[in-house]
Amino acid sequence: MSPDSAEVLLTEARTLTDARLASRADRLRQSPGGQDGAALAYALGTAGKRVRPALVLASYRAAGGRDAGIAGIATAVEIVHTYSLVHDDLPCMDDDDQRRGRPTTHVQFDVPIATRAGFALVPVAVEELADGAEELGLDSGRLGRMGRILLEASGIRGMVGGQWLDLEAEGRDLGLAELVEIHRRKTGALIEAACALGALAAGDDESMLATLTAYGREIGLAFQIADDLLDATATTEELGKTAGRDATLAKATYVSVLGQDGARREALRHAQAAGTALEAGGVQSETLLTLAGYIVKRRS
Numbered sequence: 001m002s003p004d005s006a007e008v009l010l011t012e013a014r015t016l017t018d019a020r021l022a023s024r025a026d027r028l029r030q031s032p033g034g035q036d037g038a039a040l041a042y043a044l045g046t047a048g049k050r051v052r053p054a055l056v057l058a059s060y061r062a063a064g065g066r067d068a069g070i071a072g073i074a075t076a077v078e079i080v081h082t083y084s085l086v087h088d089d090l091p092c093m094d095d096d097d098q099r100r101g102r103p104t105t106h107v108q109f110d111v112p113i114a115t116r117a118g119f120a121l122v123p124v125a126v127e128e129l130a131d132g133a134e135e136l137g138l139d140s141g142r143l144g145r146m147g148r149i150l151l152e153a154s155g156i157r158g159m160v161g162g163q164w165l166d167l168e169a170e171g172r173d174l175g176l177a178e179l180v181e182i183h184r185r186k187t188g189a190l191i192e193a194a195c196a197l198g199a200l201a202a203g204d205d206e207s208m209l210a211t212l213t214a215y216g217r218e219i220g221l222a223f224q225i226a227d228d229l230l231d232a233t234a235t236t237e238e239l240g241k242t243a244g245r246d247a248t249l250a251k252a253t254y255v256s257v258l259g260q261d262g263a264r265r266e267a268l269r270h271a272q273a274a275g276t277a278l279e280a281g282g283v284q285s286e287t288l289l290t291l292a293g294y295i296v297k298r299r300s
Contacts, residue, residue: 005286005287005290006054006287006290006291006293006294007294009054009057009058009287009290009291010049010050010051010054010294012054012057013050013051013053013054013056013057013074014048014049014050014053016053016057016071016074016075017050017053017071017074017075017078018050019071020071020072020075020128021044021045021075021078021079022044022045024044024075024079024124024128025040025041025044025045026041028040028041028044028124029041032120035109035113036113036116036117036120038109039105039108039109039113039114039116039117040117040120040121040124042105042108042109043082043083043085043086043105043114043117043118043121044079044082044121046082046085046099046100046102047100047101047240048078048081048100049298049300050078051191051223051291051295052074052077052078052081052190052191052194053071053074053075053077053078053194054074054291055191055194055195055198055216055219055288055291056070056073056074056077056194056195056197056198056201057070057071057074057198058198058285058287058288058291059194059195059196059197059198059199059202059212059215059216059288060073060198060199060201060202061198061202061285061287062198062199062208062212062283062284062285062287062288063198063199063201063202063203063205063208063212064202064203065198065201065202065203067135067136067137068135069132069134069135069136069137070132070136070198070201071132072128072129072131072132072133072135072136073129073132073133073136073146073197073198073201074132074194075128075132076125076126076128076129076132076150076197077125077150077190077193077194077197079121079124079125079128080121080122080125080150080153080154080159080190081190082121083118083119083121083122083125083154084118084154084159084163084190085099086104086105086106086114086117086118086121087115087118087163088163089104089105089106089114090106090111090114090115090118091106091111093163093167094245094249095249096242096245097242098236098240098242099240100240101240105117105118122151122154125150125154126147126150126151129143129146129147129150130143130147132201133146133201136201138201142200142204145200146197146200146201149193149196149197149200150193150197152189152193153189153190153192153193154189154190157185157189158185158189158190158193159185159186159187159189159190161185161186162182162183162184162185162186162187162188162189163186165181165182165185165186166182166186166251166252169182169251169252170249170250170251170252171250172252173252174252174257175257176257176258178252179252179253179254179257180221182252183220183221183224184217184220184221186224187220187221187223187224187227188216188217188220188221188223188224189220190220191216191219191220191223192213192216192217192219192220193216194216195212195213195215195216195219196209196212196213196216198212199211199212199213207281207282208281208283210281211277211278211280211281211282211283212281212283214274214277214280214281215274215277215278215283215288216274217277218270218271218273218274218277219270219271219274219291219292219295221270222267222268222270222271222274222292222295222296223295224254225254225263225266225267225270225296226267226295226296226297226298228246228253228254228255228263229254229255229260229263229264229267230243230298230299230300231243231244231245231246231247231253231255232244232246232247232253232255232260233260234299234300239300240300254266254267267296268296270296271292271293271295271296274288274292275289275292
């Protein structure tokens with residue numbers, strides 16, 4: 001499979017996810033409507049690479065799934081990711097005024113509205129997850145398990161806890177082990193969940209679930225290291241958001257701890273470990289391997 005196959009999958013993930021996000025945004029403009037509905041729709045309309053939905057699709061197919069209803073599960077993961085971005089950009093967090101080439105939600109509206117929109121996107125994601133599960137014909141037990149995985153990844157044991165630790169670490173010198181703990185939760189938890197949800201949507205093979213979860217755990221860290229490198233080396237135009245914010249905020253990053261060359265080696269190590277996890281579990285997926293390569297070599 002050529003490296004271009006990652007772009008093919010990402011294009012497919014964007015097409016499927018963006019259509020569902022647009023439909024969900026239209027409904028939110030009507031209910032709750034008003035400024036809150038407009039802010040929710042605005043947040044969901046932000047462009048993106050859709051790496052997490054692509055990982056859902058690839059994991060689902062690696063586990064033998066073929067139903068188009070998987071797009072609902074992929075979209076639910078992207079909605080949770082969108083919630084995290086809305087809150088990450090707030091003045092009390094990373095204080096950024098640009099996201100993916102346009103004003104952040106709190107700049108377009110205001111801080112209270114953006115804060116509410118972020119919180120409200122979590123139940124919106126659960127609704128999308130339930131719709132996708134219904135389309136796939138999954139039973140309530142499977143849906144419940146998937147819901148727990150998604151919400152745990154988005155909460156205090158996952159993104160929220162990781163963001164909390166990240167804020168506390170600003171201006172401090174961290175060791176690698178502390179940095180890994182932050183980013184396994186802040187970034188890695190949802191990426192790991194994307195792979196687990198793809199596996200569960202395809203069936204109840206616990207070995208497959210364990211293998212794809214292990215792959216996602218390694219890819220989550222590889223993704224964060226690549227992000228740290230991009231913040232240090234790419235331009236604002238390439239990123240679609242303000243470059244150099246990590247240094248401005250004195251954040252602990254893989255670049256600040258390991259240097260650029262050390263961070264690149266660590267990203268590759270985790271990408272290779274992801275491939276090793278697939279091999280150990282007997283899962284053959286050139287798509288997942290190609291995505292691992294894309295994640296560590298991307299330029300935005």
